[in-house]
Amino acid sequence: MAIQWFPGHMNAARKKAAETMEMTDLVVEVLDARLPAASSNPMVEELRLHRQRPCLKIMNKDDLADPKVTKEWLDYFNRQSGVDAVALSCKNPAEVARIPQLCQKLVPHRTGPGKPVRVMIMGIPNVGKSTLMNMLLKRRVAAVGDEPAVTKSQQRLYLNKNMVLTDTPGMLWPKIVYPSDGYxxxxxxxxxxxxxxxxxxxxxxxxVLLARYPELLALRYKIPVDGLDGIGLTEMIARKRGFKIRGGELDVEKGAHTLLQDYRHGAIGRISLETPESRREMIRSYAEAGDE
Known part of the structure; x- marks a missing residue:
């Protein structure tokens, strides 16, 4: 199945973001460090480039991502014009404390009385924007939840006399072009x-994990992984954990849920689902197949 999700409030959020962008000096785009390109909303790029705004890309959840791959993505983003990129965990106060200085570096002309740096924080749902806002302001100003799309409206808050932050709702985009991105x-x-x-x-x-991190799967679930595919892996997890439904059959649904939860919380290990090279190859293969 192709995965698409664009609730009505996201369309309203996009229109509001376009209006706010005019009065913004720079965009902070929060990405998931495990899938930096797939988690980058093309609408954010479209809006900021239309207004010629620089961008600080924050690869959040750095503590869950493969450090070698994260370095490749940082090199990739930092070669782009008008972009600086940094990898960190928005739950780490010391790392978050670096962000105002990084923002100021991108807009050196916004200094002095009456010229606070106007920062717009954007990103997809459940990527950590609200956690970032709370950490920056050192108080709870945004709701944080384990479900996507907790924030549904903009709010504007002063970090200090030199910087004002606009938090935006998590937004996906109307049509996810590449099926693998949806997954x-x-x-x-x-x-x-x-x-x-x-x-x-x-x-x-x-x-993906069997191709890239088979040893981590074997270690986490204490199972042989040679010859398995994704479906076989969820069945093996269910068998190993003793997940059964009435009648004694394997509860594969529970095995699937376990794999997803373990990945999301970092229980399997530090994992990245895409690299710059795998991204290029994926786009090339879709283009050759005429699916783009």
């Missing part, structure tokens, strides 16, 4: 549960 977003809990089938998402995730 990566669903696996990372950026998509509402009503838009996906967990067993299909877990099967996709299992295939």
């Amino acid at each position: 990566m977003l669903a696996a990372s809990h950026a998509v509402g549960v009503n838009a996906l089938i967990e067993e299909e998402v877990a099967a996709f995730l299992g295939d």
Whole structure:
């Protein structure tokens, strides 16, 4: 199935973001460090480039991502014009404390009395924007939840006399072009549960992890992984954990849910679902197949 999720409030949020962008100096885009390109909303890029605004890309959940791959993505983003990128965990106060200085560096002309740096914080649902806002302001100003799309309206808050922050609702985009992006977003809990089938998402995730991190799977679940595919992995997890439904059959749904939850919370290990190279290859393969 192709995964698409664009509730009505996201369309309203996009229109409001376009209006606010005119009065913004720079965009802070929060990404998931495990899938930096798949979690980058093309509407954010479109809006900021239309107004010629620089961007600080924050690869959040750095503590859950593969450090080697994260370095590749930082090199990739930092080669782009008008972009600075940093990898961190928005739950780490010391790392978050660096962000105002990084923002100021991108707009050196915004200094002095009456010229606070106007920062717009954007990103997909459940990527950590609210946690970032709360950490920056050192108080709870944004609701934080384990379900996507907790924030549904903008709010504007002064960090200090030199910087004002606008927090925006998490937004996906009307049509996710590449099916694998939809699955990566669903696996990372950026998509509402009503838009996906967990067993299909877990099967996709299992295939990726078996190809990239088989040793971590074997260690986590104490199972042989040679010859398995994603569906076989969820069945093996269910068998190993003793998940059964009435009649004694394997509860594969629970096995799929376990795999997804373990990935989301970092229980399997530090994992990245895409690299700059795998991204290029994926786009090339879709283009050759005429699916783009």
